[in-house]
Amino acid sequence: SNQLKSLFITQKKCVRILFGDCESFTDKYRTCARARPIKSQRLGTEFYTQESTKPLFAKHDILAVENLYRYRCLMELFKIIKSRKPVSLYYLFNVSNRNPAVMATLR
Numbered sequence: 001s002n003q004l005k006s007l008f009i010t011q012k013k014c015v016r017i018l019f020g021d022c023e024s025f026t027d028k029y030r031t032c033a034r035a036r037p038i039k040s041q042r043l044g045t046e047f048y049t050q051e052s053t054k055p056l057f058a059k060h061d062i063l064a065v066e067n068l069y070r071y072r073c074l075m076e077l078f079k080i081i082k083s084r085k086p087v088s089l090y091y092l093f094n095v096s097n098r099n100p101a102v103m104a105t106l107r
Contacts, residue, residue, distance in 0.1 A: 008065045012053045019056045 057064060063071060084090045 015053050015056050
């Protein structure tokens with residue numbers, strides 16, 4: 001969703017800062033234009049590409065904001081179904097007559 005997108009972008013920036021390749025980042029900005037040879041004065045697209053965060057999320061076992069949101073929603077739903085509390089929310093679901101462990105749709 002659009003509301004989570006800006007939060008996800010901020011999360012990616014934070015992950016790059018915390019766990020990214022610091023040496024390659026600082027090496028990128030270490031030299032000034034006068035120190036580079038004339039043919040390499042212009043910086044190509046590889047200079048401006050950002051490090052991928054997907055391996056960083058996997059390596060450090062971090063859930064993305066969207067996945068964390070889904071996980072928390074499912075956990076809350078599981079708690080409602082399992083403990084039947086709060087009752088007002090539990091009664092919004094239809095329970096199967098054949099198998100009480102199976103929940104059907106919302107009423």
